[in-house]
Amino acid sequence: MSLIQVEGLTVRYGRRTALDGVSFEVPDGGVYALLGRNGAGKSSLVRCLLGEQRPAAGRTMLLGREAWRERARALTEVGVVHESPDAPPAMTARQLSRFCAPLYPRWDGDGFSARLRRFGIPENVAFGKLSRGQRAQVALGLALAPEPRLLVLDDPTLGLDPVARRAVFEELIGDLADRGTTVFLTSHDLGGVEGIAGRAGILQDGRLVLDEEIETLKRRFRRVSFAPGGEAAARLAELVPVAVASRGWRVEAVVSGWDDDHPAVPPGATVEVSALTLEEIFLALVGDPQ
């Protein structure tokens, strides 16, 4: 069963269309990363996903329940971390845990406290007085404590230094290892997300331009560098180029139709073929045209 189903989601603000007929699914046990530039519609999508906003058309289903209509019931099995954690600044971590516990069917208060201890986060300091990294850990802890079947994380590492970022991902991975939670996250940290996500979606101008396993994505994208003119240039179209740039006396193309078993352009002395990171693929697809 899919824990998240988005069907034909359309969101409009006045005359501007923020999301246009977006559809995708996140299966049980999957880790889905939604990528996109700022303003591509990620926040609107996350809000519709959590039942905070009503779409103009389409719907979002969380664990089989419609997010807008059955929000409270659906969220009993969902852990949420908002962009820039927003717990009430006056509450301490312990008060937050005590407040949230009766709302869910299960609550692992001991695990929550243990996690805080592990990171040296004091339980009796007001949320607003914690550092950014500490706040991110508390928010993640609050999301993990109800032992949810689904985690929705909206840019969980935004504004965190590398140490804090790594700590957040470690906690997430630990939870994945322990309980096989399904995860939906958005992020600008493509490098960090690359290893964890199994599937990626790329949102551009309100449309989902890509929805694919990362493994297959990396298998078919290559950067091909060659001299202009010549055999490589002639066969370029077969490879479905996505971005082509001239670098002095060479041409560099990011192609999306590479097949390792049947390379259209055999590598040699004059042709360089290299694989791409997720970030490089993303840039090629949605970056500014050069």
Added chain:
Amino acid sequence: MRAFLALLRREIAERRLLLAGAALAGLVPLVLPWFPGPAGLSPADLRGGAALGLAAVAVSLLALGLGSTVLAADLSEGRLGFYFARPLPGWAIWAAKMLGALLLTAGSGALILLPSVLAGGTFEVSVFWAGSALLGIPVLLVVSHAVSVMIRSRSLWLALDVGALGLIGGVLWVSCRVLWREGAQMLVVWSGFGFAACLLVAAAAAGLVQVVRGRTDLRRGHRLLSLTLWALLGGMTLGHLAFVAWVFRVAPTDLISLLSVEPAPAGGWIALQAPARWRGGYTPVFLFNVDSGRFLRLPTQGEGYWWSFPDFSADGRRAVWLERLESRTYRVLALDLSGPEAEMRGTGVYFSESPSSLELSPDGRRLAALTGNRLTVDDLVTGRLLYSGEMPGERGPGERLLFLGPHRLRLFASVWTDEPGVPNVWRLTTLDLEIPQRRLVPVSRIELPRQSGICLLSPEGRWAVLHEWSSRDFQLADLESGQAIPLRTSSDPLALLADGRVLLLHREGRRRLVGLLGPDGAETLRVQIPGSRLQVGGFVAPGQDLLVVSTTDRETPGDDRDWTSWLVDLRTGSRRLIGRGMVQATGFPFPRGSLPAFHRILLRRGGELFDADPTNGHLRRVLTLKSPARTTD
């Protein structure tokens, strides 16, 4: 439910410092009496007053402050997302925050009052104010939340809000003004409470809709809030307007008990005034035709107006009514009672203040009035002012205007001086105004070195009975000659007949008798009427031979069903029973000064009004009111 309780607990715990502060503030009134200050207040009074004042201020500020921030601040600063990302139902978020604010506000008020209550402070608070405060706190809370959302959203919907507020406020103001002017003040008070209750419901519902459907979107929330709020308040306003329209569509059958009834001297019309059912003390005045059942409600006369009934002409075909306009001006309305329907028209005559005396000529065409010191005579048919002049001398409550024919007006004034150091004098002056010549002719001036008293006038303005209070002496005065002769009687004069005879009321123990006294002091008649209290209704026209009275046996009569009415023949001394019930009673002989003559006898009993035939005593029911519970008279 668990979510709601968890949130409510949190809301209160977060602001527990407020309660601590309130507890501290509650100690201030306790220690206040120990500080030097103005004397004259007992410690208990000081504590009570200070605690109440402090509580009132604190509660108002808290209601405003908490109401405008518990939800709206979190919403506008993007902090509500935390709650909406948890399994918390939208209604629980709204309810817990609002209820939390309410408990904090009310609790703070209670904490401020508690020490003073325990220390024995005096708290004199009427139910009205206590009820208003209890209702006002939640109203303040939900309204300040609504206003806070409207302002924080910075959207154009605010213009709609302001416009709707102006419209609804204006409509309600006007309708309440109309109610107030027509004398239905209780309805305005009830309406005020009704508005407050509706506002509470409307603003609460609007806030709920805003949170449940607007969620974390401030602009959308504002739109939903405004639509809900103004739709509900608009409905309430329409309901109020419908109610006001219903109030004024009152008919005589809607009256619950008769306050007073007076038939015209002739014809089928009577004036009646009574409270109307379900209209909160609204007491309209009607012209009612006992033969045809047609009626006309007369417009407001304002407050403090002496004459509560129209002035009828002698033939009962015309009447005059003063309508109170906005700016304390009175408009004279002429009522035409000659046709099957009563018709009302303006005469073009206005008074800038309430006239102290008013008299309609017997043919109904002329109106004389004393307004302050100014005497005016108007022709109601043409609207012309026939005379206007300042009257010399002082004015007093015992004035009387009387038309002696179409061209002559008698002005009778009874004034007493009551200043220290000046010998007390009771002065009665009679002046005649020759209308066509616009000339004032002094007729007589009687000065009595007495304190003060009351006068009864004869119908044609020739004689007066003077009754001095302290000595309880009676004198019969001839107003044309200015001579006064003492009357030897220990009884109360009731009326003066045209020929100078005096109608007396004798009290012998619990017996009541009616008697006639001649100018020579000789009694010509005594008739006992069964009963221990007596009220006189008037003469049965024509002439002054038949008198209607009502008596009761009870010390404290409940209502008109405890009275019995009689017809007394002053020629023969015989009396005849009319029936159980009360006849139209003047009760208070002034300012008429003389008993009127009616051509029909109206008997009221319970919620029914009867027309009694003087010849055979046959009762015809002319009006049935909504039967009231027994009220005290």
Added chain:
Amino acid sequence: MIPSLHIEPADPRPIWRQIEEGIQHLVASGAIAAGAAVPSVRDLARELQINPATVSKAYQRLTDAGVLLVKRGDGTYVADTPPELPREIRTRKLRDGAVRYAGLAVTLGVPEEEAVVFLRDAWKSLKEEGGPG
């Protein structure tokens, strides 16, 4: 942790394959001794910042290939007699290395015979340092 096991994001091979081949290489080269413990799936995933399912898949394949051994309740260990590096992996690695070396020599303009001499010298020095031979 495991010495020199890196995940290269710009590597076209899937991550589980990189782990699988990496561990095989380490075992074959003796960097991890036979019978030694390897990190749990959870720990390795956290260390490398990758999905534990990916590590689990690699471990599963290695266990099936006989390189690793799972002792119930005790953890995962290198097999006492791990098989040799699969032939195709060995071949591919050698070929990749050879192509790189040959390309380097060509770019520097070194003739084939001289390049081979350098190769033999390198082999000799490694053997003297006491490699596995």
